[in-house]
Amino acid sequence: MDNHQASRRTFVAGGLSLAATFALPQLTNPAKITAGQIIDRIKSKVGIPWREQTVDRIIAGTADIPVRGIATTMMATLDVVQRAVAAGKNMVITHEPTFYSHLDTVDELKNDPTYQYKRDFLQKNDMVIFHFHDHWHGHHPDGIAVGMARELGWEKNMDAENPKLFTFPATSLSHFAKNIKSRLKARTIRVLGDPHLSITKALASWGYVSQFPGIPLLARPDIDVLIIGEAREWEVVEYAQDVISSGKDKALIVIGHVLSEQAGMQYCAEWLKPFVPEVPVEFLAAAEPFWAA
Secondary structure (H helix, E strand, C coil): CCHHHHHHHHHHHHHHHHHHHHHHHHHHCCCCCEHHHHHHHHHHHCCCCCCCCCCCCEEECCCCCECCCEEEEEECCHHHHHHHHHCCCCEEEEEECCCCCCCCCCHHHCCCHHHHHHHHHHHHCCCEEEECCHHHHHCCCCHHHHHHHHHHCCHHHECCCCCCEEEEEEEEHHHHHHHHHHHHCCCCCEEECCCCCEEEEEEEEEEECCHHHHHHHHHCCCCCEEEEEECCHHHHHHHHHHHHHCCCCCEEEECCHHHHHHHHHHHHHHHHHHHCCCCCEEECCCCCCCCCC
């Protein structure tokens, strides 16, 4: 080996050693934030005391899992979590349940192949699912209500004291409903009431509304239309039919649960970004489940 070859090899070896020296800290000491740390920040920023009795908790994964990215969504369907993984996100913050019940109880699902497939997918991809329902509604103002008003372009119509109460220039129920459908890009919504009914006052109950408070909300004398995500047809829907048949000028618009709260979780992503700067945060829309035949 001549001196020239030895010098070249010494130079190359030295260069590799120097490169390894600079690369080593990035490989062995990456900035990490865990799911638990992110949840602690959410608790400190949401603006209300954390409730002892709540559905808001980790549904899949553990608090000590390092987070590579966050996806917010209305509902953590299998489609959503698959898209989250494809986008490099391993934490999903969902407004609605992951395993088909409000409390995400799975005892009766343990032998169900679809539950097992979804559970195994989450485990295989080291994912964390965090249910963020009660406290996002409890945020002042209600985070879902803020997002929905923005999506519909109703901020200027919103009551200063109640983000779910709106006043409009008089318009027909038919036009009003079509505007909602267009704004939300809905495949289908359902409407009860005279298409020519004049609408000036609207009240929203985003998501599911039960018999109470659904009935007294619709019964309010100052309200022309109640807008909801969904309800049992033998409760609020039947009441709406009867109140109209009794001669009152009332209407009910049923958007569907997903679309009636979806924009609130888009707003949630924007809310999270300033205090979770370590990882990318992205909103992933849950698909509208129904289509019109």
